[in-house]
Amino acid sequence: MTMAMPLANEFDAEEPVIEAIRAGDRYAFDEFTRRQTRWVRGVVFGVLGNRDGLDDVCQQIWSAVWQRATELRDTRSWRSWLYRMARNLAVDAGRDATRRRHRDRTPDLAAPPRETACPAQRAASVEQGHRVLGAIQGLPAIYREPFVLRHLNDWSYRQIADVMGLPVDSVETRLVRARRLLREALRGEQG
Amino acid sequence: MSNVDEHLERLINRSLDHDLTEDEQLELNRELIRNPAAHRLFEEYASIDEGASSALKQALEDEQAPTQTSPVLVTKNKREPLRPRGWWLVPGAIAAALLAMVVPYPKTSRTERSGAPTAVLAPPTPSISPWAGTMNVLHPARTTPVLHRNTGTDVIGVVGDDGNLYWIEVERTRTIKLPPKAGLHDSL
Numbered sequence A: 001m002t003m004a005m006p007l008a009n010e011f012d013a014e015e016p017v018i019e020a021i022r023a024g025d026r027y028a029f030d031e032f033t034r035r036q037t038r039w040v041r042g043v044v045f046g047v048l049g050n051r052d053g054l055d056d057v058c059q060q061i062w063s064a065v066w067q068r069a070t071e072l073r074d075t076r077s078w079r080s081w082l083y084r085m086a087r088n089l090a091v092d093a094g095r096d097a098t099r100r101r102h103r104d105r106t107p108d109l110a111a112p113p114r115e116t117a118c119p120a121q122r123a124a125s126v127e128q129g130h131r132v133l134g135a136i137q138g139l140p141a142i143y144r145e146p147f148v149l150r151h152l153n154d155w156s157y158r159q160i161a162d163v164m165g166l167p168v169d170s171v172e173t174r175l176v177r178a179r180r181l182l183r184e185a186l187r188g189e190q191g
Numbered sequence B: 001m002s003n004v005d006e007h008l009e010r011l012i013n014r015s016l017d018h019d020l021t022e023d024e025q026l027e028l029n030r031e032l033i034r035n036p037a038a039h040r041l042f043e044e045y046a047s048i049d050e051g052a053s054s055a056l057k058q059a060l061e062d063e064q065a066p067t068q069t070s071p072v073l074v075t076k077n078k079r080e081p082l083r084p085r086g087w088w089l090v091p092g093a094i095a096a097a098l099l100a101m102v103v104p105y106p107k108t109s110r111t112e113r114s115g116a117p118t119a120v121l122a123p124p125t126p127s128i129s130p131w132a133g134t135m136n137v138l139h140p141a142r143t144t145p146v147l148h149r150n151t152g153t154d155v156i157g158v159v160g161d162d163g164n165l166y167w168i169e170v171e172r173t174r175t176i177k178l179p180p181k182a183g184l185h186d187s188l
Helices: A014-022 A026-048 A054-071 A075-104 A124-137 A141-153 A157-164 A168-190 B006-016 B022-034 B036-061 B089-102 B110-114
Strands: B149-159 B165-175
Touching: A014 A026, A014 A054, A014 A075, A026 A054, A026 A075, A026 A141, A026 B036, A054 A075, A075 A157, A124 A141, A124 A168, A124 B036, A141 A157, A141 A168, A141 B036, A157 A168, A168 B006, A168 B036, B006 B022, B006 B036, B022 B036, B089 B149
Parallel strands: none
Antiparallel strands: B149 B165
């Protein structure tokens, strides 16, 4: 299910939910997390580039939302507020993971987690999905983030731009480059 | 991509992202018919998009179920206790009932003795959340988080083996709600 995202000057059905959360309504909070979890996970994945620790970061995000909802001055800007919070926490988690890897001298686990485990008997479409996912994980974060938001949530350029605080042209350029890089990566695998 | 220039590549991207105007769509259609390289690129990108959408949805949603349960239930700092509301009334109510049965004795609260303002603990007011209709759940509404303290003394009279009456005083202080504010990323 994809949540429709209102454009500027449209009524945002989530605003009353945010108000309820600010007042401490946990049931509104549960409903809110259920509806927004997909794109928030997309943001975290876009930053981390892998699924290691994704659930932990999401827990931190929702915990922070619950604790800090009263700090949100303008409920109309909840989406960019949530995006910034999700992104910052994901960036921190990514740094921590990098430090741990350096300290422990363990191999980089950011590679596609399921790629190597893909048995030969699996359907070609599933294998293709894993290959594409691996290629997405290999994208630079600035291209991966809008690409994930676009493809996970079917958001328009405008919607992505609003959330990320970027000009629409920049979003478009990043998506063009993301596709170009993905194409090259997948061609390279085949070749 | 020798036969596909930057402009045409952008048109292909916008088409896949449903962000084309009618004129741009016509222009793209003409180019796709005329230029086989552009057509191949379009099909490649469409295939990548299709694979990316399903791979991302599958990857990010198949691990999502365990976290769907109320996120606050697993956090350490929260604005609401995990116990059912009013749980703290039970021991007090038992003590008060015993007290009423055994002997009348004036209760003296600690706050009264110290001269500090007495905290008034209002009973929970049941109401219906404006979101209850959406969620089919009735629940008590929350008020602005406040630190409540319920402080007082319970006294119980017990007849000892020697036949004398002994008084047992029980001091009780419980924290009901604690809104944690110091938290993550103050710069946010």
